[in-house]
Amino acid sequence: MTFLRQLLRSFLPFLVGLPLLFAFHEALRASGSQAYTLLLTTVGVNVILAVSLNVVNGATGQFSLGHAGFMAVGAYTSAKITLALAGLQLSFLPVALSDQLFFALALAAAMAVAGLAGVLVGLPSLRLRGDYLAIVTLGFGEIIRSVIENMKSLGQATGLSGLPLRTNLVWVGAGALATVVMARRLSVSTQGRALFAIREDEVAAEAMGVDTTGYKVRAFVISAAYAGLAGALISHAILLATPRMFTFVRSIEVVVMIVLGGLGSITGSVLSAVVLTLGLEALREFQAYRMVVYAALLIALMLLRPQGIFGTHELWDLKLFKRGGRKPTAAGGPGAAGGPAAPGAAGAGGTP
Amino acid sequence: MRLSRALALTTLTILAAACEKRTSVAETILIGHVGSLTGSEASFGTSTENGIRLAIEDINAKGGIKGKRVAAKTYDDQGKPEEAAVAATRLITQDKVTVLLGEVASSRSLAMAPIADANQVPQISPTSTNPRVTKDGDKTRPYVFRVCFIDAFQATVMAKFARESLKLERVAILRDVGSDYSVGLADFFSKKFEELGGTIVSDQSFKSGDQDFKAQLTTIKGKSPEMIYTTGYYTDVALLARQARELGIKVPLGGGDGWDSAKLFEIAQGALDGSYFSNHYSDENPDPRIQSFVKRYREKFGGTPDSMAALGYDAAHVAFDAMARAPDLSGPAIAAALAATKDFPGVAGVITIDADHNAVKSAVVLKIEKNKARYVTTINP
């Protein structure tokens, strides 16, 4: 019975969400206005990126700077597959449905391959802590980009163009929903508890019998797989996969999102991904001043609310929703949100 | 509670920024431009933007098109393909632009092209040289055009010139691995040059923004080439040339239209003397059209226009010309007029649009002497 209930918890959001997404998608198409499709796609993709990075940076307290690299792996994997299958069609299905089926296949492959890359990056985390891990993940992202730029079969600097349009709001919405459900289910599971334990105190967690290395690598794999999904979705929305889309600046943007939303807070990540993406779009009128305004806002927001919009709390922890409130999922306070602060600082010490 | 205050603040900022003015479309024709005004290629995007603004001043001074004034709306894409796609969508769907200009780099033009096609708004790229920009698989994209050469033509020009006029045997290549323009040019050059019987002795690469090129140059020096064909933009080439001379490399350098800028000579300070590059035009050309463009650009923006500015100017004028010829200002009509462009006198060459929507025009080869580019020869397609 508990099993059934848990299953329902995982699937209920989809049962409710998917019809809504379909309805929204159709309504938007019926209205003939495609103006916001691409914008909403980028919003959704950023939500996926932020929530998935939060699994590593927020929940586990490892500092990863290589999210764009995983995106690239996912984007190129799926692009290769859709390009290869572009002319094919499953004879027993209508064209559109067959295409979407192939796209689902491509998305799954993107997640799988990106997850594999996640193992590769997760492995050094067996030995490295804090900023050392950060630099390794960053290096990994750059290596992936460098390899793509040199591979003739991946189109070098131009990348793969002429992809078929497969991403629609239903896919993006479902992807974002899946990421959020994954993160939420994770945080209340054994795995999630173990990750929180690693974040709070890795040594203590290990002493309590938590298989820290295993959990850390798994966190990396999960996070990477969803980043791969995001990469696949965005590349099939703008019909292009090029190394320029996956620079380390992109990774930094995602880190900004999760810190601004509150490290470890799922709703925080979602909210800040939406706010930052739409905000930047709204600032577009400012032309070259846009990024200056953005930077100033970033500093101001961080100074005003250092723990991020939500801290480690969730939307449903707000007093507004719950009088008296239950205990937040993890202890707040500076140490908790610090991520790599606690273990990393000690490990990397030494005199200047 | 501070949380709610922070939330309110963010919402307020977004709302404040979201309040935008709607321009009335009735009396003006709105041209959209997507360019990188910030980011690592801001230098190029700004030049193009200046060229376009100059062209708009021109046309309005002449009374506009079909009695309507022309205005431009520019969005910055920070040099990111996704941003270029979003910006193009916004220009088309919200600002309702008649024609879309941009982008400088092929990878960003490629992100915009499907959007232009899907919405039937003609897009003219000033400087995207990758053949795939105007192609969707095998067929030509109906609404995407360009006013520059494609990589293959320009590289062939230089390969022929190096092999046949300069009689060179051994050439080394130094390419910018992060730029599709540079990679494309280098690939076509080495293919053509070897076809003509020459040898590529070394093929090295750098990344734009690098500060030091001496590692690659030292290796190239060891291979003793007779020319180094380096296909980057002027921002890198000038520094690279200095470092080549500092290492005692005396052979000429060769390059493409990405070299064309006064900054090249300013930074290189004579290091490029004796080098050759292919370009769309020579600013020595006494043609009054070119001279007045150079003069007015200098007055308005300070500094000599680079090829990005000239091509931005041309792209805008080609668009105006097509709009004037088109029976109405709908996308299909303008696209048809654009495709029929023939012998249009731009500052960067006489442009004819071919069946693949590429500009067919002659290239000039320039030689750098005493820190100035001198005209050597014209090569017709």
Added chain:
Amino acid sequence: MTEFLQHLVNGLSVGTIYALVALGYTMVYGVLKLINFAHGDVYMVGAFAGYYLSDLVGVRPPWADPPPGAGETFVKATIVTMGSMIICGLLGYLIERFAYRPLRHQARLTALITAIGVSFLLEFGFQLSPLVRSPIEFPPGPSPRVFPALLARDGYEVLGVNLSNYDIIGLLVALGLMLGLQWIVYRTRFGTAMRAVSFDSQVAGLMGIPVNRIISWTFVLGSALAAAAGIINAVSRPRIEPLFGLMAGLKAFVAAVLGGIGSVPGAMVGGLVLGLAEEYVAGYTDSSYRDAIAFTVLILVLLVRPAGLFGRLTVEKV
């Protein structure tokens, strides 16, 4: 052999710059455990400060209007370098005071985001087209500018290896600054205080050490070093633009981590090792994989020595 030696000279010349910038990273990290993301941009501001200052003292490129004054002298070069170091020191102080200090007791990642904010602010701020046109054009805008030669360049050819006084001066200045820093850290009261803050800032405060002032001075010192690096780099590679600190900063950060972040000799060695590694990789293997190979080397080194070359791995106690 000649080629090998030439690569050595080139690599040292680049490595010097990485090392100087890495010193700033390492010092700040030592006292605050903060990756000062804006450090690469301070390096960029240093070069631009030098650009404007040299215009002020009359060192101008030959085509400039008005034409150059008496030209370059050693004194003027020193004035420009010192001036730029002071300006950047001040900038470092301001960044610390207003962007980092309010967040000192918050999570470290919080300060990282403001660091990124400051970095964006400097980069994109400098990319704006000039608002002030006279007496100087500021901000400088996106197109690259030429840094005037503060000293005349003398090229030498020894055993077929080309080197110049720039390379030698750069290396000497860097070594001098590093030795000076080492002296400050280990032989002065300020250095002792700095190490105490690094060890445990709370206890250091209780012992009567003015923690805030020590941290401010650390930022000032680090930023001044970045400015020196900016000038040395700009003199020998005279193209400056608002984004050129981004990659240099990243590389320097890598160098600092490679050497063991928090360690002064480590940053120096890390910088030189990274410079040489890149040089030899680009010279002897496929140069298009340069960045990839440099990062692979870094990852391998870190896997063998998880705290960098000179870092000490402290045992965690519970």
